[in-house]
Amino acid sequence: MAPFLRYGLLRISLFFLVGLIGYAVGMRQLLLVAFAVIVSAVLSYLLLGGPRQVLVERLEAHTARRRERAAAREEERRQSGKVSAAERDAAVEDADDDAQRRAH
Structure with a gap:
C-alpha cells in the first residue's frame, strides 16, 4: 500500500476510534x-x-527526483541555446528598464 494512503487511513481510523470512545462516554457535538x-x-x-517516517522518506525521494529532472532539463536547455518566450520577454523588460534608468 502506498505510504500516503496507509498513513492517511491510519490517521482517519485513529480519529474515528477516539471519536467512538468519546461518544461512548457521553461527549456530543463540538x-x-x-x-x-x-x-x-x-x-x-x-x-x-x-x-510517518516512511511517508516522509518517500516524499523526499520524489522531490529529489523531480529536482534532478528539472536540473537536467535546464542544463539541456542551456546547452542547446534555446530561450523560452518568458525569458525573452524578461530580457526585453530588463533592457527597457535599464534604458529608462540611464535616460534619467
Whole structure:
C-alpha cells in the first residue's frame, strides 16, 4: 500500500476510534469533535512515527527526483541555446528598464 494512503487511513481510523470512545462516554457535538481531533493528533504523533517516517522518506525521494529532472532539463536547455518566450520577454523588460534608468 502506498505510504500516503496507509498513513492517511491510519490517521482517519485513529480519529474515528477516539471519536467512538468519546461518544461512548457521553461527549456530543463540538466537544466530541474537539476531543477526537486533539487526542487523535497526539496519539498519531506518538503511535504513527514509523508510517510517518516512511511517508516522509518517500516524499523526499520524489522531490529529489523531480529536482534532478528539472536540473537536467535546464542544463539541456542551456546547452542547446534555446530561450523560452518568458525569458525573452524578461530580457526585453530588463533592457527597457535599464534604458529608462540611464535616460534619467
